[in-house]
Amino acid sequence: MPSPLADVIRPRELDEMVGQRHLLGDNCALRKIIESGKIPNMIFYGPSGIGKTTLAEIIARKSKLEFYKLNGTTCSTGDLKDIFSRTGTLCAPDGVLLYLDEIQYLNKKQQQTLLEFIEDGRVTLVASTTENPYFYVYNAILSRCTVFEFKPVTPDEVCGAVRRAFSFLEGQYGCRVNANDDVVSHIAYACGGDVRKAINSAELCVLSGRREENGSITVLLETAKELSQKSSLRYDRDGDEHYDILSAFQKSLRGSDPDAALHYMARLLTAGDMTSVCRRLMVCACEDVGLAYPMIIPIVKASVDAALQVGLPEAQIPLADAVILVATSPKSNSGVNAIDAAMADVKAGKTGPVPAHLRDSHYEGASKLDHGQGYKYPHQFADHWTPQQYLPDAIKNAHYYEYGDNKNEQAFKNYWEKIKNIHNEV
Numbered sequence: 001m002p003s004p005l006a007d008v009i010r011p012r013e014l015d016e017m018v019g020q021r022h023l024l025g026d027n028c029a030l031r032k033i034i035e036s037g038k039i040p041n042m043i044f045y046g047p048s049g050i051g052k053t054t055l056a057e058i059i060a061r062k063s064k065l066e067f068y069k070l071n072g073t074t075c076s077t078g079d080l081k082d083i084f085s086r087t088g089t090l091c092a093p094d095g096v097l098l099y100l101d102e103i104q105y106l107n108k109k110q111q112q113t114l115l116e117f118i119e120d121g122r123v124t125l126v127a128s129t130t131e132n133p134y135f136y137v138y139n140a141i142l143s144r145c146t147v148f149e150f151k152p153v154t155p156d157e158v159c160g161a162v163r164r165a166f167s168f169l170e171g172q173y174g175c176r177v178n179a180n181d182d183v184v185s186h187i188a189y190a191c192g193g194d195v196r197k198a199i200n201s202a203e204l205c206v207l208s209g210r211r212e213e214n215g216s217i218t219v220l221l222e223t224a225k226e227l228s229q230k231s232s233l234r235y236d237r238d239g240d241e242h243y244d245i246l247s248a249f250q251k252s253l254r255g256s257d258p259d260a261a262l263h264y265m266a267r268l269l270t271a272g273d274m275t276s277v278c279r280r281l282m283v284c285a286c287e288d289v290g291l292a293y294p295m296i297i298p299i300v301k302a303s304v305d306a307a308l309q310v311g312l313p314e315a316q317i318p319l320a321d322a323v324i325l326v327a328t329s330p331k332s333n334s335g336v337n338a339i340d341a342a343m344a345d346v347k348a349g350k351t352g353p354v355p356a357h358l359r360d361s362h363y364e365g366a367s368k369l370d371h372g373q374g375y376k377y378p379h380q381f382a383d384h385w386t387p388q389q390y391l392p393d394a395i396k397n398a399h400y401y402e403y404g405d406n407k408n409e410q411a412f413k414n415y416w417e418k419i420k421n422i423h424n425e426v
Contacts, residue, residue, distance in 0.1 A: 019153030046150030049194030104136035152193020352392030
């Protein structure tokens with residue numbers, strides 16, 4: 001069975017790798033560690049197709065350690081023990097380097113088995129994961145490993161890998177491959193930073209290319225577009241990318257950047273995740289705009305209702321309106337700060353009995369308990385307000401709400417300061 005092209009032309013030296021210059025550039029710490037030949041326990045964290053496995057194999061060739069490779073999705077405790085049994089034998093006289101792909105799938109018992117052997121140095125672990133290791137890998141393993149974060153490869157860097165793939169395929173098929181810069185650029189951008197996906201897309205383009213009379217193969221831009229539809233989308237509703245995009249979406253709304261907010265919403269909607277968009281919009285309307293423009297809450301709610309009623313793709317229209325409105329509205333977080341402060345007091349036990357004059361008096365016998373006695377009905381007073389204590393005695397001087405500096409809240413502040421000053425002077 002033929003291997004995928006990405007595996008066939010996998011780089012064998014550090015300088016051949018595409019991307020990860022922040023880790024492998026000249027004078028970078030990881031490069032120096034690899035070149036020293038003294039390999040520590042490491043975890044490579046990042047999306048798929050960006051060089052984690054490639055780098056592990058390069059490390060194995062540069063070290064004197066016997067190299068073994070397992071995948072966390074399929075390996076058993078027996079597989080681990082079989083490799084560990086080879087340490088200190090003629091099979092691995094200098095030790096074992098174990099590359100463990102998708103380490104997050106190992107259960108607790110398997111990770112504990114692994115811990116025993118990496119702790120005393122019999123096994124050097126190089127693990128990789130597409131999920132945040134601080135969430136999925138046990139602390140005991142993490143404390144003995146250095147985590148290196150791999151980043152998606154830039155389109156400019158991917159272009160070089162795509163050209164290399166076309167060049168290799170020319171030799172393999174024994175004919176010229178005609179792929180212009182637009183084709184190369186499209187594949188590079190469409191892969192979403194995944195070099196493996198870009199190389200395999202290049203191979204598919206050649207396989208479906210147009211055969212010319214002279215025997216060459218021409219890759220058309222239309223073919224590249226057809227084969228790479230939606231391929232740039234990295235999204236997993238249970239993975240880091242899901243939460244990263246949602247975080248960026250909400251922070252763009254809060255940061256009053258409608259263009260960025262629309263971009264992240266487009267990525268969410270393209271993945272079919274309209275529910276998360278609606279929820280975050282409602283949260284931002286209340287949390288980040290709030291009292292600076294209170295009417296935004298029913299407006300955004302109406303937009304969300306319209307989106308849910310019409311469904312995609314038309315739902316993107318009312319949602320876009322809501323996104324732009326939230327992003328460009330004045331901001332205030334005075335409401336969320338106030339409730340956070342009140343919740344903190346309640347959770348800390350700072351409460352107390354409800355004052356007697358505020359208690360329910362709508363039942364027979366309430367007057368005998370003095371419930372409701374002395375309550376002042378504000379609407380019976382000028383300006384519909386009169387001084388009286390509302391908080392429990394134990395926290396009667398507690399203060400939670402601070403008026404925001406926006407026009408709306410400042411108007412309310414001036415209004416109430418005027419009313420209260422009048423009554424205090426009487």
